[in-house]
Structure formats: C-alpha cells, structure tokens
Amino acid sequence: NAGVTQTPKFRILKIGQSMTLQCTQDMNHNYMYWYRQDPGMGLKLIYYSVGAGITDKGEVPNGYNVSRSTTEDFPLRLELAAPSQTSVYFCASSKMVGSSYNEQFFGPGTRLTVL
C-alpha cells in the first residue's frame, strides 16, 4: 500500500491564481481530512469527508473547496490564491467503524507559497 499520497510536493502561486492539491489513499478509509500548518502553529482542519459524496467544513474553510467523488480521492481547490494561504497542507485519512475513532494516516504534505 502506498498509504496517503499528495501532489504536488511544492508549488508557488501568484495572487489570484487557482490550483488543486491532490490527495489519494489506497487503504479504503472512509474518512479523509485536509489540514494546513502555518509556521510555529498546530494543524488546523480545513475540510473533512466522512465518505464519498459527503464533505463538511472544518475550522478554516474560507478560500477553499473540496469534493469527494470517490473513496480514494479528496482534492482541495484554491480558487483565488492569497498570501494568507501560504502554508503546508496535509491530507489524512482514517477508518471509522461505528463511533470508534481510529488513527489518522497523514500524507507527506504540500508546501504552497503565494506571492
């Protein structure tokens, strides 16, 4: 299993540009998450999904959109990039069985710089 994969690893955007961060997991996990981590800060949840076709906002959803058309993929879209979105983005997945909370597996991250 490759686990959670993210592409690209690095990207520089100009203000106002758009891009999609890709995330794929091959563990058949039903839950998937997008986080951002700013320097010196903890992880902040942007969006999460409990299964294909279902997404929900986290702490900091403004400026982002997500979709979950398949169990494996959970892309994160930035429509109009702003310098405040300069961060490292992590995708994660977990297997939820009933109400039991299980470990999240993290991807390697995408470093995004908006200039």
Added chain:
Amino acid sequence: EDKVVQSPLSLVVHEGDTVTLNCSYEVTNFRSLLWYKQEKKAPTFLFMLTSSGIEKKSGRLSSILDKKELSSILNITATQTGDSAIYLCAVKTGANNLFFGTGTRLTVIP
C-alpha cells in the same frame, strides 16, 4: 526513506497511572520533533523539541528528546480519563517537511 515509528500502538491504563509513550525516527536533516494530542478531528499541539536532553513540561505532561538514540518520550503522570486520546509524534526535516507516526491510542479507565 524518512519514517517515524511510535510505540505502543495502543495502551489501556487506570486513572492515576503514569504512562510513557515512545517515538523513534529515521530522517535526513532533522530539525525538530513535535507531539500532538488528537481527540476528535484536528490534533492539538503539545510540545516541540529541538535540543537533546532538555525536558519540556506542561502540567502532568512532559517530554524529552534524545538525538543520539533518535527518539523521544512523552510522559503523562497521574492520568485522568480526559487524557484518553491518540498521541501523535511528528518530525520536521530540513526540507521543512513534517512526517507523522500513526500514533499511540491511550485509553484511561476510571
């Protein structure tokens, strides 16, 4: 390939017990090691360790880094049911990447 390994994978203790969680790493260009507590969705930050041998404390939690052994421990004394969570270890490398372990699930029984 950079990796972070945590042990044990899960742990069940009684209130009042002391626990020690382990994190070992193999990475290129180590910068720092971070501990997080995860209860619901997003992990919450606990400690960041950059220097070997210097203990960081926050209430009943403490952590120390051993760069020679490429490892860190997280201690929780006098555990409470509110300590039940998954504890994540992550290592930041020179490329400013962050590599997470899969975590240790701690369950504290009243």
